[in-house]
Amino acid sequence: MNASLATQQYRQNHIHGGVESASPHRLVQMLMEGVVERIINARRFMGQGNVAQKGEQISWAIAIIDNLRACLNPQAGGEMAVNLRELYTYMEQRLLEANLKNDDSILDEVAQLMLEIKAGWDAIPTELHDNRDA
Numbered sequence: 001m002n003a004s005l006a007t008q009q010y011r012q013n014h015i016h017g018g019v020e021s022a023s024p025h026r027l028v029q030m031l032m033e034g035v036v037e038r039i040i041n042a043r044r045f046m047g048q049g050n051v052a053q054k055g056e057q058i059s060w061a062i063a064i065i066d067n068l069r070a071c072l073n074p075q076a077g078g079e080m081a082v083n084l085r086e087l088y089t090y091m092e093q094r095l096l097e098a099n100l101k102n103d104d105s106i107l108d109e110v111a112q113l114m115l116e117i118k119a120g121w122d123a124i125p126t127e128l129h130d131n132r133d134a
Contacts (some may be wrong), residue, residue, distance in 0.1 A: 025121075025129035028068070032118040037063045039111040043104050058099045061110075062092050069098075087113065 042057035069088040098106035
């Protein structure tokens with residue numbers, strides 16, 4: 001078994017184990033981290049001229065954002081959930097534009113937006129992490 005394959009399998013097992021034991025709050029954090037990681041990868045592939053890998057990473061980021069948006073509950077979350085849904089839609093559109101225009105500044109913009117959303121999510125007090133109505 002080569003080192004690359006072993007590393008990939010370890011990473012998949014680590015992620016899988018982390019998902020199984022993660023709280024709903026932590027799962028959302030992991031999704032947000034995944035978006036940023038995919039954008040960083042896309043930026044690297046964009047710089048290398050690797051169009052296929054760039055597109056794959058951007059597609060993954062869009063899919064993750066789409067899942068985050070699908071988890072929103074506007075009835076319970078009110079205006080904040082509605083605004084976040086609109087922001088997620090904007091981010092997906094911008095990622096598509098970044099892919100089409102090969103524009104790394106758009107990737108940076110979306111990564112920064114996700115980091116800001118994540119910072120707000122991270123600031124939620126621990127006692128509210130299990131509130132499933134939000």
